[in-house]
């Protein structure tokens with residue numbers, strides 16, 4: 001990844017808004033820029049756009065939507081912002097959080113109504129830290145369905161997406177204005193595309209082991225579960241351009257990835273009464289604090305693994321998730337008619353697991369402060385899944401203003417560079433514990449829309 005002087009460069013083609021990365025952020029930015037009347041091109045390194053977006057559960061938090069109103073749910077950007085800030089111990093820039101929350105409802109309704117993204121409100125359980133039901137997802141609750149819908153919308157809007165086009169160079173003038181980019185093509189050729197505004201939508205640095213070792217050493221040995229093409233290019237370019245980066249130690253982890261199958265087990269299992277034990281059959285935390293920090297707790301257990309334990313009621317809830325059904329077909333989920341039979345099936349000590357279940361059923365808060373009231377695991381058969389902790393995506397990145405403009409180290413916006421999604425500094429505080437469920441796609445969708453509009457405005 002490099003920065004080169006624009007002077008004297010002859011571009012092969014010209015566009016107005018160039019967007020690097022065709023995940024949720026890039027595609028939403030493209031739809032918004034096109035709608036604002038700009039000529040747009042998206043450049044994606046992969047042959048088939050997918051990104052971390054396709055690996056996700058496709059859940060986008062949004063407040064004040066008609067989907068919520070239809071179900072009688074009261075929610076607004078103040079409540080949502082308060083939830084985000086509470087989880088992040090108020091380490092986020094409040095203006096950015098406010099801008100994102102304000103944009104969330106209109107963005108989800110716009111994607112649904114104008115671009116046929118099949119959002120539905122996810123009901124049945126609250127993710128940790130959310131004080132209202134506000135997750136919107138396609139019916140399958142998969143990021144693959146979200147990506148398919150966004151790609152279809154981009155095709156309908158006649159947006160050009162160049163694939164196998166890895167951006168490797170930004171051509172910059174003396175005023176730090178991006179004049180174009182160099183794209184590496186499969187045959188090794190470098191194509192040069194001129195632009196008037198550039199949106200960085202190429203996510204974070206989860207796929208770059210050296211950057212993870214430097215900024216998030218606690219996850220250096222953990223599995224990375226996000227898209228491997230996310231190599232930290234936005235941060236590398238930004239630093240070279242004199243941009244500010246921040247919160248580089250923040251990330252989304254997950255403490256429930258079925259191992260060795262590598263399938264995400266929804267945290268709904270835990271929130272609805274499931275719990276986690278280690279190889280001794282003992283619990284080790286209040287699991288409801290959040291799935292992100294639970295990655296670290298699980299990796300601290302013997303063998304760096306744990307088991308999700310739950311009953312038939314929770315299993316039925318899990319069946320609503322495609323990932324869960326895949327885990328079932330893959331043989332990751334074991335069961336037993338009694339808790340002792342389950343212990344045998346998953347190779348845990350019988351007496352210890354039975355004692356743990358009995359302790360969970362005692363009224364009042366447990367040793368970690370979790371109260372299972374109303375969520376007893378009393379319907380056999382019992383289920384167990386061996387899981388590990390993983391790194392999903394990084395949350396640190398380029399510092400932006402409320403218009404998604406990348407800020408220089410002097411605090412002033414660079415002339416025509418915008419960023420969103422995982423390329424921008426997130427709203428998840430400074431550590432693994434600041435990630436509120438859905439912050440990833442929330443930043444991708446809302447900042448994508450803001451950046452797309454802003455980039456188009458720069459071309460007028």
Ligand SMILES: Cc1cc2nc3c(=O)[nH]c(=O)nc-3n(C[C@H](O)[C@H](O)[C@H](O)COP(=O)(O)OP(=O)(O)OC[C@H]3O[C@@H](n4cnc5c(N)ncnc54)[C@H](O)[C@@H]3O)c2cc1C
Nearest residue numbers: 021023024025045051052053056167229421422438440441
């Ligand atoms: C398993 C998993 C589950 C998740 N579940 C959720 C969830 O339910 N809700 C939620 O909010 N978040 C979730 N997340 C996080 C969420 O997926 C991300 O925050 C979000 O997808 C980021 O979107 P993005 O557009 O910034 O990046 P991406 O979707 O990763 O897109 C970035 C694109 O940029 C391309 N690219 C990178 N560098 C270049 C380059 N130099 N040139 C050209 N192209 C480039 C990549 O190939 C990629 O296609 C999950 C993540 C994982 C891994």
